[in-house]
Amino acid sequence: MLPRPLYEVLPYLYLFGSLGLISTQSNWMVILFAWVLYTAGAITWVLRSDARRVNKRMPKSQKNLFLHEDFYESLPFLFIGMGVLAVRFIESWIVFWAGFALMVYGGYVLAIRISRRKISWIDDWRRYRGSAIQAKTVHRKKQMNPICDQCLIRESCRRTGLTDRSNILVMEWLQKHERVEAIGPLKEMVDEAEFLPIGHDTLLKVILKQQPYAEQCLVIQNRKKMRRVS
Secondary structure, eight states: OOOHHHHHHHHHHHHHHHHHHHHHOOOHHHHHHHHHHHHHHHHHHHHHHHHHOOSOOOOGGGSOTTSOHHHHHHHHHHHHHHHHHHHHHOOOHHHHHHHHHHHHHHHHHHHHHHHHHOOOHHHHHHHHHSOHHHHHHHHHHTTOOGGGGGOTTHHHHHTTTOOHHHHHHHHHHHHHOSOTTOOHHHHHHHHHHHTSOOOHHHHHHHHHHHGGGTTOOHHHHHHHHHHHHO
């Protein structure tokens, strides 16, 4: 068994090591081996990203319908790899800059995916220091609000199965929005607070259940009083 820190950086060692070989070697057998290593690193990264993400995959209707899911996930690595090959082996200034642009674009797409799928510091804690169950327990405890213990509607809120923070987010949303259908931004915040994806229908049921109590949330009432005082 590999040490956990080494296990976590393994796909990056594959990726950067293979790109280093492609950039410095001329032997086609070495280049072929490097490309196989690069592919292994990309596949490992995609599998881990998919296993650890908390947000649901984007619906196919919002992506290119002609791209298979696996190919879509591999696109940034394909852009970077093809860019490196073009810069390294094709002697043309037009191809050089085109390959460089392709590498930059691939890195940009990869950075966006990393930023959107990263949970928070708790994700790193889960990877290096404990199990996912332990991390989820710690994370949920941090979402509890002591003011909710004094609230008259605490039983209704806590029967939803969500943390105090999520219920407060729902109450805030109810006071600002009239159309319960437009819950996309709220769902993203609740997913992060819960440390797992909440189904659209489940969240909609919570909203409809809590709608009559929207003006009775003690946390929100206290915030309004603080704003008036300040």
